[in-house]
Amino acid sequence: MTHPDDALSCSNLTKKFDSFTAVDDLSFTVEKGRFFSILGPSGCGKTTLLRMLAGFEHPTSGSITIKGQEMSNVPPNLRPVNMVFQHLALFPTMTVAQNIAYGLKRRGVNRADREKKVLEVLARVGLPDSGEKAISQLSGGQKQRIAIARCLVLEPEVLLLDEPLGALDLKLREHMKVELKQLQQEFGTTFVYITHDQSEALVMSDKVAVMNHGRFEQVGSPQELYRAPKTAFTARFVGDTNAFEGTVQSVEGDRAEIALANGLVVAARTESTVDLGKSVEVFIRPENIMLGEAAQSRENTMEAIVLQELFDGANSKVLVNCSGQQVQVHHSVSQASGLTPGNKLSLSWDWQHTLCLPKDGAS
Amino acid sequence: MRRTTKLLASLALSSALLSTAASAETLRLLTWGGYAPDEVVALFEKETGITVKVTTSNNEDMISKLRATGGAGFDLAQPSQDRITGAQMEFGIYQPLDLSKVDAAQIIPSMLEATRSNTALEGKVYGLPHVWGTSGLVVNTKLAGDVKDYTDLCKAELKGKVSYRLKRPTLIGFAFALGEDPFAAYADAEKYQNILDKVEKKLIECKPIVKTYWTGGDALINLVRSEEVVAAMAWDAGGWKLNRDNKDIKFVAPKSGALGWIDTFALPRKSKATDAAYKWINFVMRPEIAAKITEAAGNFTASAGSDAHVNEVAKAQLQGSFPPADLDNINWYPAVPAGLEELEGLALDRIKAAQ
Amino acid sequence: MTNSRWHFYLFLSPLLLWLGLLVIWPHANMLDVSLTERSYIKGNSFSLKHYRLFFEQPLYWLTYVRTAWVAILTTLMTLLISFPVAYYIAKIAKGRSKLVLFLACILPFWVSELVRAYGWMIVLRESGLLSGLLLSLGIISEPVEFLYNDGAILLGLVYSGMLFMIVPLVSALDSLDNSYIEAGFDLGGNRWNILREIVIPHAMPGIVSGCIIVFMLSLGNYLIPNLMGGKDSLWFTEQIFTQFITRFNWEQGSAFGILLLTLSSLIVWLSLKVTRQSLSSTMGQ
Numbered sequence A: 001m002t003h004p005d006d007a008l009s010c011s012n013l014t015k016k017f018d019s020f021t022a023v024d025d026l027s028f029t030v031e032k033g034r035f036f037s038i039l040g041p042s043g044c045g046k047t048t049l050l051r052m053l054a055g056f057e058h059p060t061s062g063s064i065t066i067k068g069q070e071m072s073n074v075p076p077n078l079r080p081v082n083m084v085f086q087h088l089a090l091f092p093t094m095t096v097a098q099n100i101a102y103g104l105k106r107r108g109v110n111r112a113d114r115e116k117k118v119l120e121v122l123a124r125v126g127l128p129d130s131g132e133k134a135i136s137q138l139s140g141g142q143k144q145r146i147a148i149a150r151c152l153v154l155e156p157e158v159l160l161l162d163e164p165l166g167a168l169d170l171k172l173r174e175h176m177k178v179e180l181k182q183l184q185q186e187f188g189t190t191f192v193y194i195t196h197d198q199s200e201a202l203v204m205s206d207k208v209a210v211m212n213h214g215r216f217e218q219v220g221s222p223q224e225l226y227r228a229p230k231t232a233f234t235a236r237f238v239g240d241t242n243a244f245e246g247t248v249q250s251v252e253g254d255r256a257e258i259a260l261a262n263g264l265v266v267a268a269r270t271e272s273t274v275d276l277g278k279s280v281e282v283f284i285r286p287e288n289i290m291l292g293e294a295a296q297s298r299e300n301t302m303e304a305i306v307l308q309e310l311f312d313g314a315n316s317k318v319l320v321n322c323s324g325q326q327v328q329v330h331h332s333v334s335q336a337s338g339l340t341p342g343n344k345l346s347l348s349w350d351w352q353h354t355l356c357l358p359k360d361g362a363s
Numbered sequence B: 001m002r003r004t005t006k007l008l009a010s011l012a013l014s015s016a017l018l019s020t021a022a023s024a025e026t027l028r029l030l031t032w033g034g035y036a037p038d039e040v041v042a043l044f045e046k047e048t049g050i051t052v053k054v055t056t057s058n059n060e061d062m063i064s065k066l067r068a069t070g071g072a073g074f075d076l077a078q079p080s081q082d083r084i085t086g087a088q089m090e091f092g093i094y095q096p097l098d099l100s101k102v103d104a105a106q107i108i109p110s111m112l113e114a115t116r117s118n119t120a121l122e123g124k125v126y127g128l129p130h131v132w133g134t135s136g137l138v139v140n141t142k143l144a145g146d147v148k149d150y151t152d153l154c155k156a157e158l159k160g161k162v163s164y165r166l167k168r169p170t171l172i173g174f175a176f177a178l179g180e181d182p183f184a185a186y187a188d189a190e191k192y193q194n195i196l197d198k199v200e201k202k203l204i205e206c207k208p209i210v211k212t213y214w215t216g217g218d219a220l221i222n223l224v225r226s227e228e229v230v231a232a233m234a235w236d237a238g239g240w241k242l243n244r245d246n247k248d249i250k251f252v253a254p255k256s257g258a259l260g261w262i263d264t265f266a267l268p269r270k271s272k273a274t275d276a277a278y279k280w281i282n283f284v285m286r287p288e289i290a291a292k293i294t295e296a297a298g299n300f301t302a303s304a305g306s307d308a309h310v311n312e313v314a315k316a317q318l319q320g321s322f323p324p325a326d327l328d329n330i331n332w333y334p335a336v337p338a339g340l341e342e343l344e345g346l347a348l349d350r351i352k353a354a355q
Numbered sequence C: 001m002t003n004s005r006w007h008f009y010l011f012l013s014p015l016l017l018w019l020g021l022l023v024i025w026p027h028a029n030m031l032d033v034s035l036t037e038r039s040y041i042k043g044n045s046f047s048l049k050h051y052r053l054f055f056e057q058p059l060y061w062l063t064y065v066r067t068a069w070v071a072i073l074t075t076l077m078t079l080l081i082s083f084p085v086a087y088y089i090a091k092i093a094k095g096r097s098k099l100v101l102f103l104a105c106i107l108p109f110w111v112s113e114l115v116r117a118y119g120w121m122i123v124l125r126e127s128g129l130l131s132g133l134l135l136s137l138g139i140i141s142e143p144v145e146f147l148y149n150d151g152a153i154l155l156g157l158v159y160s161g162m163l164f165m166i167v168p169l170v171s172a173l174d175s176l177d178n179s180y181i182e183a184g185f186d187l188g189g190n191r192w193n194i195l196r197e198i199v200i201p202h203a204m205p206g207i208v209s210g211c212i213i214v215f216m217l218s219l220g221n222y223l224i225p226n227l228m229g230g231k232d233s234l235w236f237t238e239q240i241f242t243q244f245i246t247r248f249n250w251e252q253g254s255a256f257g258i259l260l261l262t263l264s265s266l267i268v269w270l271s272l273k274v275t276r277q278s279l280s281s282t283m284g285q
Ligand SMILES: Nc1ncnc2c1ncn2[C@@H]1O[C@H](COP(=O)(O)OP(=O)(O)OP(=O)(O)O)[C@@H](O)[C@H]1O
Pocket: A017, A020, A022, A040, A041, A042, A043, A044, A045, A046, A047, A048, A049, A196
């Protein structure tokens, strides 16, 4: 199962706190040099998983292999991984340079080399002159970069990051997303990145694992996850979507017809096998729905009443009511006329863009 | 501004209230533990309507307290007779007594005479006798029966089993036991220093034998009761207290004489209730009241005829410790001349520092 | 005068009164008394006599040095014993057991120091618990006196200092987020250098403030050296007490008091310098 190109691989990894299972029988591998994200809602076990990788928690069962070496008896200070903590944990009693030199000193790197490496890594993260600064003198984004530099200077096999952008404000977070990705490419280090923010995961990652209740729902590239979610949970969690509940009326190859709760019947694409009469969920992304007259030509149509326009520049949407259910629809700025609340509209979309998945917990 | 005036007015009012409270009929008594038992205070308050506020203290503390205020804060104090004239000359904290206000018939004449001469300054008397007692030896007769004098506390076989205080009574007691008469040398500083040198040498020699220099009466009583200490220099009342639990422990008057002290009544210079003070003196010297104080304090008083009211055990203990000859042998402390305590202090310091 | 100025001074007045009446005035007074020579004949006059006597009498300055030395030793021992206890309470114990442990440390301090001193005396005395226990275990063949020596003083002082060390240490260590310690391990540190480079620097204000308090309390302690010390135990506070209370020599006592104040200020200042802490950062703990 382990491959020489794998930086990290886990098999049947489980962690139980008393009777509560935080991480449930996970097996996965991360290839060398990849940006691997774990995306999941709060409490799904992300931090627990990461702490097992770093060595701060002992797995209840299963094994972790890093660079071909089994880790179960290796203490955290001897593992070839480093971690960027959620609140960074930069030592406030030391200067920036001392923080970065800490790990080198532990490895017995001599003073001259230490100083050289510190300067080097500071230059690479774009903060060449801040070695003598105190931690409290840094801005949020600078702290972020120092925390990463402190780990990267040790040239770890895998860098673990636990929601490092969580504490930043939105603007800086957007900026740091790009920067992190660039840093990762520049250093070529394998990143295992935890987040509950799907946009972070989609923007930065080569591969994303969607995690729920201690299990991975789906692992794949951001595009795969967005286009072809395999579970209702993934469909709901990755990207914006409109969800409807219904029952399967007929199946024909990968095309199914579903009777929705509001009485309408829609056609949808299905990859998993869905049986007749089963309750399912149907997902349509807001950008796949057409508004107004042009809509008539598509397979699925619905009449709706405008509730509200959600203006957000190029990402503007309109909120409409379809027989009691709220639906979000993308609209281009040019279409903006006629979106006054109370107006009637017709919606339409292709069946290929409509996804039918078994309800969570039903399979 | 109106608020400020109101504030000032209320301040003035409250200070006025405070001062009236202090001038009501109260007697502020500065005394020793046991000298003003609750029962006696209650009887006095009932009879006279005067409230008594008792503060317990000791000789040094009394002088310090009165010195700090120039003799104010208390209406009646009870220093030992030998500590009055010295303190009076140095700090002027007392006022002379009006003996005509005292019922002299209630007081044992010899004691009245003793304090009258010991506490006189320029023809005026400053002290009246109240409670008297001695210090001598408390001996566990089963374990250290042959301790008869202060210097016997230095016997090698008692190593680690004796205790005494590092205070002036020890210096005086050892001086007597070494055949000197320190009281006779009080007036002659040089002679007194010679005696002190001799005592100092002896006490330094004794240092390996002593278990610890005791500091509090309770600590000593514990040491003797547990038989960790078998002979000690201590007060008679402490010895009697121990005797009630363990018949082997006795208070022994040393061969060279027990040291006698008399605690007196003295009026602080700024006493605010002298009449109440005289009333208290006359009240507590009544034989039946004095007997109650003897039971509370453990020591006998100068009240004539109070023996008759004291319980049998206490009476027997007194007679056992002081056969008539020993009673006559008591060395009563004369008044301490000013400056003498400094010499003693230095000697005590040197003993403490000696290795 | 504007109304607000008025109010400002009105609010400030308790502080000024407190400083003036309880801190500055008594000390100024003490300094004044210590520089006075009392005489019945000539009246009072200025004199350095009481300070001279201190330096001339080996007893006095030896006691002074000894007291300072024992107080420093007490402080270091208290720190050494309290640190692991505080660390356990702050970082290792969880939930209820944390509270219980903390209470167990504080509980003895709900009784007076005198009672605690007597408690130790009951344990250490010749006929006491410790001696009895060792006897019954056959380790010693006859009762041994553990009381009345310098070790007993040290024990007593360390015991009464513990609380004042543990409380600031626990609060300092509590404020150290566990992630710093984990980050230390993650970067390759071991227990020892994490303690030295991360935990101790973080806890430094707590350590220094605990040490200052324990040092001051030990230096000024009268009861424990007096009750638990032996016949050779010399303690400077005792000398001051003797001068004031038994000798009525307030002038000498004041001189000693001023000297003790100087010593403690000097040592505190030095230790702040050495540890590069400022008084405000430590007392803010
Ligand atoms: N030491 C522990 N003891 C008991 N339960 C724990 C412990 N640590 C975590 N858990 C539980 O395990 C579950 C997963 O926790 P974890 O911290 O891994 O979540 P997370 O995915 O990181 O969430 P968040 O996004 O909020 O940080 C939670 O329900 C948590 O309560």
